[in-house]
Amino acid sequence: MRFFITGGAGYIGSHVVLMLLDAGHEVVVLDNLSTGHRQAVPPEARFILGDLSNTALVDDILSDGPWDGIMHFAARSLVAESMREPFMYLRQNVEPALSLIELAVRHKVPAFVFSSTAALFSNIDNSIISENSPVAPCSPYGESKLMVERALYWADRVHGLRSACLRYFNAAGADPKGRAGEDHQPETHLIPLAIQTVLGKRPSLDLFGNDYPTPDGSCIRDYVHVTDLARAHLAAVGAIGQRSVTYNIGNGKGYSNLQVVQSIERVSGRRMNWRWAPRRAGDPAVLVASSALLQRETGWKSAFHDLDTIVETALAWAEKYPDGYASVSLKKDAASA
Numbered sequence: 409m410r411f412f413i414t415g416g417a418g419y420i421g422s423h424v425v426l427m428l429l430d431a432g433h434e435v436v437v438l439d440n441l442s443t444g445h446r447q448a449v450p451p452e453a454r455f456i457l458g459d460l461s462n463t464a465l466v467d468d469i470l471s472d473g474p475w476d477g478i479m480h481f482a483a484r485s486l487v488a489e490s491m492r493e494p495f496m497y498l499r500q501n502v503e504p505a506l507s508l509i510e511l512a513v514r515h516k517v518p519a520f521v522f523s524s525t526a527a528l529f530s531n532i533d534n535s536i537i538s539e540n541s542p543v544a545p546c547s548p549y550g551e552s553k554l555m556v557e558r559a560l561y562w563a564d565r566v567h568g569l570r571s572a573c574l575r576y577f578n579a580a581g582a583d584p585k586g587r588a589g590e591d592h593q594p595e596t597h598l599i600p601l602a603i604q605t606v607l608g609k610r611p612s613l614d615l616f617g618n619d620y621p622t623p624d625g626s627c628i629r630d631y632v633h634v635t636d637l638a639r640a641h642l643a644a645v646g647a648i649g650q651r652s653v654t655y656n657i658g659n660g661k662g663y664s665n666l667q668v669v670q671s672i673e674r675v676s677g678r679r680m681n682w683r684w685a686p687r688r689a690g691d692p693a694v695l696v697a698s699s700a701l702l703q704r705e706t707g708w709k710s711a712f713h714d715l716d717t718i719v720e721t722a723l724a725w726a727e728k729y730p731d732g733y734a735s736v737s738l739k740k741d742a743a744s745a
């Protein structure tokens with residue numbers, strides 16, 4: 409099969425690219441490298457440096473069909489940043505996505521897979537979140553993803569574009585073979601920051617908020633291994649067929665921010681300095697997924713069930729590449745692309 413991947417040089421996109429290539433598929437990646445890394449895209453994939461908002465470029469790429477699907481990862485994706493820059497988030501996450509959806513319709517692409525998010529939910533009653541739970545984003549980031557989900561709904565109703573909206577809960581971990589990992593500059597995610605702290609690359613870690621309605625007062629998140637997440641993309645393409653689908657993707661188990669610190673200390677065998685800090689704007693207290701629908705309809709099951717096994721892979725990658733992708737050399741044939 410042949411896929412067009414936006415944001416394939418990013419954390420989740422690069423793991424999906426690896427999985428598609430491993431399965432023998434053909435992949436074309438468009439990425440502006442704003443938060444991604446050229447080294448994250450293997451030479452077996454075609455890499456195009458460019459911005460999604462360049463509609464002429466995207467039109468040109470899609471003209472070179474036929475395609476079996478588009479996977480759209482490229483976005484701004486930081487909850488806290490979106491609370492400071494709401495219009496930038498709404499504009500940059502929604503406008504290029506609308507153009508891409510229109511082009512997918514025009515070029516008759518049979519499947520559109522969209523990176524949606526748990527940030528669609530406020531979850532005020534701290535329940536397990538299913539696809540039928542009420543959506544109520546706590547941040548402009550979550551709102552921007554909801555807008556794109558709605559655009560995809562209308563693209564299906566009016567034009568028959570079939571899509572999969574995959575609502576990832578918290579992606580974590582690294583490729584078990586060590587070929588890709590998480591490297592954001594600057595890093596804002598809890599697990600990589602805590603790993604950098606335990607490895608002595610940061611003096612200490614702030615945990616945002618100890619007054620949430622949870623057992624230890626810190627937020628609870630559902631961490632799903634990035635390779636399990638990648639597998640869900642292949643499963644979703646298989647499920648699309650004659651209809652559009654929406655799936656929540658997590659492990660169904662929540663870990664508090666404090667438990668994340670404890671897991672990293674346990675797995676690494678080292679202690680880290682951390683302290684409580686004020687709440688971070690835009691954070692719901694508890695986000696835990698029910699992925700029962702995805703499991704029932706596609707047979708998907710996570711291979712990494714508990715946080716320690718997820719953390720092990722993230723720690724292994726961080727130890728192998730202490731400066732992230734800056735420590736990874738660009739393969740010779742990729743450098744010329």
Ligand SMILES: NC(=O)c1ccc[n+]([C@@H]2O[C@H](COP(=O)([O-])OP(=O)(O)OC[C@H]3O[C@@H](n4cnc5c(N)ncnc54)[C@H](O)[C@@H]3O)[C@@H](O)[C@H]2O)c1
Binds near residue numbers: 459523526580
């Ligand atoms: N990381 C998570 O836990 C998580 C959870 C839920 C949803 N998501 C969503 O999954 C997707 C991937 O997240 P990630 O963590 O891999 O992020 P990331 O920042 O690592 O990857 C995004 C990639 O898109 C590229 N990009 C951004 N804007 C672009 C543009 N205008 N044109 C071309 N390329 C562009 C970046 O350079 C980067 O390579 C995002 O849409 C994000 O909102 C992530």
Ligand SMILES: O=c1ccn([C@@H]2O[C@H](COP(=O)(O)OP(=O)(O)O[C@H]3O[C@H](CO)[C@H](O)[C@H](O)[C@H]3O)[C@@H](O)[C@H]2O)c(=O)[nH]1
Binds near residue numbers: 527598615617665688
């Ligand atoms: O230094 C830090 C960083 C984070 N946190 C806390 O750790 C938890 C997880 O935060 P992350 O920044 O690691 O992840 P988010 O839950 O904010 O967001 C991630 O998962 C979401 C879905 O749940 C989104 O889609 C988003 O793109 C993705 O970055 C939050 O309570 C946050 O406040 C800290 O306490 N200290």
